[in-house]
Amino acid sequence: MDEITVYTDGGCHGNPGPGGWAIVVIAGGIVKQLSGGEKMTTNNRMELMAAINALTVVRNTPDFSGCHITVNIDSQYVRNGITSWIKSWKAKGWKTADKKPVKNQDLWTTLDALNSSLNVTWNWVKGHAGIEYNELCDQLCQAEIAKFE
Numbered sequence: 001m002d003e004i005t006v007y008t009d010g011g012c013h014g015n016p017g018p019g020g021w022a023i024v025v026i027a028g029g030i031v032k033q034l035s036g037g038e039k040m041t042t043n044n045r046m047e048l049m050a051a052i053n054a055l056t057v058v059r060n061t062p063d064f065s066g067c068h069i070t071v072n073i074d075s076q077y078v079r080n081g082i083t084s085w086i087k088s089w090k091a092k093g094w095k096t097a098d099k100k101p102v103k104n105q106d107l108w109t110t111l112d113a114l115n116s117s118l119n120v121t122w123n124w125v126k127g128h129a130g131i132e133y134n135e136l137c138d139q140l141c142q143a144e145i146a147k148f149e
Helices: 043-059 076-091 105-117 132-147
Strands: 003-012 017-027 030-041 068-073 119-124
Touching (some): 003 043, 043 076, 043 105
Parallel strands (some): 068 119
């Protein structure tokens, strides 16, 4: 097995409000799902939690060691943050371009450490566009949110 494909989604009802995240990991013809949520959170935190949980699953699965991972994510915030903005944030002491503290720094540092330890390609996909596993992630995410409403 050389390739792992991951789909992620996160969201909440209200922002902040009850939230959920979900992942689908596809490897060696096997499809695994995982989801979770929080009673009071933000959409961006849930999108980050989805990405963190996906990379944690891959890192903690010995059979996946050394594999390339493609993360399909419908969050421009997470994709742009981890592939571009984070370099500047770290160089500026976790400050944004307008010198304000980076929101969700706790999650960004975790995601950065995971991303740096793995061979990851971040691929943006349009949400709610009929992409099978992205739609599944959305359904799982909505089910998690419902648990807190």
